Amino acid sequence: MVVPSSFAAGVGDPPPIPAARLGSADAPVRPLLLWVRTGEARVRLAGGPALRLGAGEGAWVPADGWAEREIVTEPGTVAFPLWPHAGSGARGLSEPARFDVPTGWQDWLIQLFNLQVTPFSGHGYAPEAIEELLRRPGSRPPVPVGAGRNPGPEGFASPVMPRAPGARAVAEELMRDPALDLTVEQWAARVLSSARTLRRDFLADTGLTFEQWRLLCRLGAAVEFLAAGYDVDQVAVRVGFASRNGLTRAFKGRFGLTPHEFGRRSAARPGAGGLTRRAAAARQTDDLIRMMRRTDTPAAPAMLPPASTPSHTNDIHVLSWMYRGSGYLDIGDRRYERERGVATWIPAEREHVTGLRENSVSLPLGNASTGDLRLTEPLQVRFSPAWDDYLMFCSVSARSGLRPDDHDPRHILGLFAEQVAAQRALSVPMPTDPRARAVALECLRRIGEPGGTQPVDAGAEIHRAFRDETGMTLGRWRYAARMRIARDLLAGGAQPSAVARRTGYAHLPTFSAAFSRFHGLSPRDYQQRESEGRNP
Template sequence: MALFPVDVSEAPPIPAARSDSTGHPRRPLLVWVRTGTAHVRIDGDPVFHLTAGQGTWIPADGWHHRAIDTEPGTVAFPLWLQPGADGPSETTRFEVPEGWRDWLIQHFNLQVTPLIGHGLQDAITDLLGRHRAHPPAPSEDPDPLAPFTPPELPRAAGARAVAEELIRDPAIDLTVEQWATRALSSPRTLRRDFLAGTGLTFEQWRLHNRLIAAVEFLAAGFDVDQVAARVGFASRNGFTRAFKLRYGPTPHDFGRRLAASSAHVDLTPRATLARQTEELMAVVRGDASSASELLPAARTPAHANDMHVLSWIYRGSGYLDIGETRHERRRGVATWIPAGLKHVTGLRANSISLPLGSATTADLQLAEPLQVQFPPGWDDYLMHCSISARSGLHPDDYDPAHILDLFAEQVAAQRALSVPMPTDPSARAAAMDYLRHIDISRESAGYDVPAEVHRAFRDETGMTFARWRYAARMRVARDLLAGGARPSAVARRVGYAHLPAFSTAFTGLHGLSPREFQERERASPAARTHDPS
């Protein structure tokens, strides 16, 4: 997998952004300003004006409506804290010590990325396996997964979003109908997507996730009542019954055995986050004496996305595992993870990654990971991209596809994989410029390039520049159609203002209309069209 440097040395300016409380859970909210200025409004209270290094704490019961507005050049992180955070009862402004700032960035990452830990499963399996009198009957435990393995994520976007939110906060107690509304789906579709993607019903998946989280919290030293509340059980008795049915011992016995055992159990990110949230409250109160350590090594469950996902390493290092292949990721590297490929992303200790955005298969044709190295001067802008993509705090004219602009050279190169590229520097520059702007119809301008560029195209590709442009458009069009994009959308993507003109050009080259080509591809995925250009 090639690693490209970003093709510009200076990051774009960070625009103003805003958000409000619509659609967010009623939880404690912490807003931290890394750079610039933000204004936080809470109901009818005075506005909090926050500058770099400052934060404000808003208790769960301290507001009914809030809005965040940031000035240009500002990076502000909205952090929804876990239930049970024992902070001040009133809205509080505070200074964030420098040593805590990277931890807050990682906290944001955990809000939007479902990470699990290393080192827990084997120790817990060994400890509990010795005490489980008999395996549960199939009717009692229909879950086909190993009891200490975190459940897989569904592939469908709506179901996966629900699963990720439940991993971050197992205590959320919504019905399937309520979850379906939030996921812009129907209850029937949501249930079907969970079963098809994980082998579990929604209820089985949620219970499995809650009990895995309970093991993590008990291993971290939380008492049974705290754990029951943190993972979403209404009573201690109900939690004890479910835990005992699943694992054998009661939660109390498990905690006692774990404390008495010599097994070393690393805390998972979810459990460490719960512990460190308690420490964060000392920062809010102004009496923190030392910086918190960052989270330990972590990874995602194995899963596949239905969109290409872009992930950036801000600090430390990580990896991307696809099948038997490991792709290393280091500081500053952003990686496009292709849609449809089952994978695991991991972080090493004291490392931080952030998701920057996503792209559909119609926007980007990608068969293997694509990496770009960004310089440190891009850090603030990339954090702004991550916050915009995942938190709701974004510019009014936010376009999720803007992230592709940062990869113009690399996306153009991907588009040209099967189109001959000239090696002459001037001709190659003209080719890359065309590929970057292939969705803009500029044929009327005639591409006024020097004669030597035209000559280089003829000598090195066997095509005139005009014929090369036509071949490139048709190559991209075929990829988009094979990926399932509508012909009308493909026409716009490759620079045709009107679908009939595109259909005529495509049919003239391939002997099939765009729709007929697409139907043939669906019927025979292995089919390959000969390129007469």
């Protein structure tokens, strides 16, 4: 089902944001830029003092600085971990550093996190493009990214991507960052596979061994960097070769000329096709490292570019939230609009395209399996701006290692269901008298709290307004609202015992009796009927 865009804004207050941590075992082998949006975080360094960061501050940690280190955030903190290219800082900032993040860059960073953890892509962004954050004023801007062209030797193409999930995850990581230097065994552990399976899947799906595939990936990146004007030593480091000689041998064996010769030819054809996104991002990386050593304040981006995903399917339901601006979800020939504050469950196994318009920002909030949520069409709900920080925290927890020790991935499913149910409860006739309406909204807010089923202490004029304007007494109105919420939670797959707690009943039998009186059938019978109706 699709909830129309005119439904009321989020009901209730968000939960408190708990503390979180990220250890070195949970972090990619890359440099880290940690930005604190609100609250306070500490980056603990092995054998040294902790970097303490407040709101608006960032910290840089080099790729080789993660051993026995961790990030710890205080309750109420929203912090975004961003992972540049593994070669970033190799010739620049090699020590941990703290710096200020200008206010105008905040939404750009939030969207950059989204682009790192989703299939979105857009000009002006890249997983390595954190550098643009602190560009030195007056420095040379990157050349626009060439559209659909690789500035490489004639006939060069990226290696075929494997189809098996584990091998594809490894391939995608290496395409983003070819300098990552993990063994097959280490890669297998990261994707919950075995080295034997990983090797077999690469060979079966691409016709190349893992080592052959990685070499082509690195040579493709080398072509881009050489065409962008980087020298051979710099390129060797950026794409994962241990030495200049190693790159030269592999490059000449593949293309018949040395990296130096190719770079010289590229320099003789300036502007031919512009830079690829990866090369433009690398140039921006250099600007960031230089800028972090200065005190200048860079200008914020004039706008956030639009972005979109390729047409694709997911094997799980994905919840995506519009933090700023607007976007769309295309499934088949139907377009679902996505407005500010709207969170949308994108159903599994449905081919779709998700897009963001100019100056718009979205974030993924979490996933749900097809067993946890029965869904064939998008389902939407609107959260009020009061939820912004909490939902950002949910996104970071869902898509990075920075999360609470007791993180429950299914938490967002219950949160969404409660919000949908609470908003649908507003379809119960609402009084128009301002004082009576305030009492009604407070009743909705308190549903599920201890004592939430107790009679409300209200004056005679409030009770009169409920009778005159809704046709129900205040007590009957609360009962109807509670049963409407219970009905929607059950239809969403929640267990009756959980629904009882969420609607303020201390005991399941008491809730079951109340539900049966109102709906004419038990909670389990109602749930079974709804399930059969969706799956005839």
